[in-house]
Amino acid sequence: MIRISAIDVFPLRLPMKQTFRTSRGTVGDESAGAPHVYVRVTGDNGAVGWGEARPSPRWSYETPESVCSAIENYIRPALVGQRADDLAAVHRIMNREIAGSLHPGQPIAKAAVDTALHDLIARSCNLPVAGLWQSGSPHPVRLSYLISTTDPEEAARKAREAVAEGYSGVDVKIGLNPANDLDIVAAVKREAPNLFFRVDANQAYRLPQAVQLAKGLERIGVDVLEQPLPANQLLAHAELRRKVSIPIALDESVWSPSGVLEALRSEACDTIVIKLTKMGGLRGARLCGEIARESGLGLLGGGLTESKLGFVASAHLFRYLELTDPVDLNGPMFLKDDPVEGDWPIRNGEAVLPEGPGIGCRISDAKLRQYAASAT
Numbered sequence: 001m002i003r004i005s006a007i008d009v010f011p012l013r014l015p016m017k018q019t020f021r022t023s024r025g026t027v028g029d030e031s032a033g034a035p036h037v038y039v040r041v042t043g044d045n046g047a048v049g050w051g052e053a054r055p056s057p058r059w060s061y062e063t064p065e066s067v068c069s070a071i072e073n074y075i076r077p078a079l080v081g082q083r084a085d086d087l088a089a090v091h092r093i094m095n096r097e098i099a100g101s102l103h104p105g106q107p108i109a110k111a112a113v114d115t116a117l118h119d120l121i122a123r124s125c126n127l128p129v130a131g132l133w134q135s136g137s138p139h140p141v142r143l144s145y146l147i148s149t150t151d152p153e154e155a156a157r158k159a160r161e162a163v164a165e166g167y168s169g170v171d172v173k174i175g176l177n178p179a180n181d182l183d184i185v186a187a188v189k190r191e192a193p194n195l196f197f198r199v200d201a202n203q204a205y206r207l208p209q210a211v212q213l214a215k216g217l218e219r220i221g222v223d224v225l226e227q228p229l230p231a232n233q234l235l236a237h238a239e240l241r242r243k244v245s246i247p248i249a250l251d252e253s254v255w256s257p258s259g260v261l262e263a264l265r266s267e268a269c270d271t272i273v274i275k276l277t278k279m280g281g282l283r284g285a286r287l288c289g290e291i292a293r294e295s296g297l298g299l300l301g302g303g304l305t306e307s308k309l310g311f312v313a314s315a316h317l318f319r320y321l322e323l324t325d326p327v328d329l330n331g332p333m334f335l336k337d338d339p340v341e342g343d344w345p346i347r348n349g350e351a352v353l354p355e356g357p358g359i360g361c362r363i364s365d366a367k368l369r370q371y372a373a374s375a376t
């Protein structure tokens, strides 16, 4: 039995090498950097585990400040002294302290704690994290190349880079300027005709526009349209599906296993986007993935532009789930540096998972100090 003896929170501001925009605005830029929160959980056996939150109020209601206060003022006091190796009890306690309503309460904060506990338990057992799930899958984790621009020429250039660097898919953000969405998409398709093609609207449309857009995307040859409508409009997504033939994926609409089931019941999607941070960590994201797969839904993987720590943790999960389409994990590509030591985790368009127990990341104390940010 391992008990939790300490939970430490490290708010960080990591340097970015390029600004990242979605249809809902900028989630980090070169001048201000990107807000990330690292969490360290220490067990009474001396083992430590690391997790990461990468909140953005442009994407959901969680902020770096709310992640820190949720963990320090609510989750930590309730968890210290509890069993680290009983994840069901850990989540019960976290969900009692910060209850959900129509939405799970603070899932991104909870995900950082959950991920650190998976790391701690697996290190204590001297297993890679997938060993906790009785899996030794060697399945490759192929990545999609992210393209987020309103300039068709830049989109074409990035598509050429994706092909040259060995990526097997592209993920194009649309809705930044809806008037030229199809120009952007067509430019990418011309340069990368054989790559898996995912477009993500991040809730930018209303139903009539989305119907027109989807028909244009079908003509160009896009494989999947992600989250075209606002997150709370499951019935409108279902109506869209009846009017068009391109597969529809839900991301911001689905945060939990019950959310997967609601999407199924309302026939709102063909595919679910699995992300460990929005789903409260590896435990919730794994359950969502398994329910979706067993229900016959498609699975896509994604992230919230986490640094290498969240990237690697997500890649372990996607290997376990044996996702076949390229996953949208792209945070390290936007960062100049982060606190994770060791080799670059991307090679030939695939994630490279570290050897060794747990999630497998070594964290630099010096970099935690160098990039420390205020929690308030």
Ligand SMILES: [Mg+2]
Pocket (backbone or CB within 6 Å): 200, 202, 226, 227, 251, 252, 273, 302
């Ligand atoms: Mg998305």
